[in-house]
Amino acid sequence: MARHIYSCPLRWSDMDAFGHVNNVVFLRYLEEARIDFMFRLAPGDGSPSFSGGSVVARHEIDYVRPLVHRHEPVTIESWVTKIGAASLTIAYEIKDPDVTYVRASTVVVPFDLEAQRPRRITAEERGFLEEYVDDGMTSAA
Secondary structure (H helix, E strand, O other), rough: OOOOOOEEEOOHHHOOOOEEHHHHHHHHHHHHHHHHHHHHHHOOOOOOOEEEEEEEEEEEEEEEEEOOOOOOEEEEEEEEEEEEOOOOOEEEEEEEEEEEEEEEEEEEEEEEEEOOEOOOOOOOHHHHHOOOOOOOOOOOO
């Protein structure tokens, strides 16, 4: 199973009054990793894959340990756990080599911005996503 690796910088403003990264900020970290995965790494030069838009249908987050501000970035590993006809689920771990801070998942729905409605996952998108599928995942057509 391949994983997308994103190095996420921590910002001073990410901390809350208790001196650790605020729970809401973790959603921003997941967004940064997801955008890097889906858009910057989309297949082919000039490929329209994922460029038409997408919406988040669901987030699930387990906060495992507090993360305090430091100058070194944190690593976000992302992979695909489910590919449906018109949605996909991305799983994440926000971590250092020896510590996991967050485990999360996001259901993403490709969206046709012009028609203002969800759309199906294209064959090109499915091929790209399947490279990052968790070993136990089955793809629905």
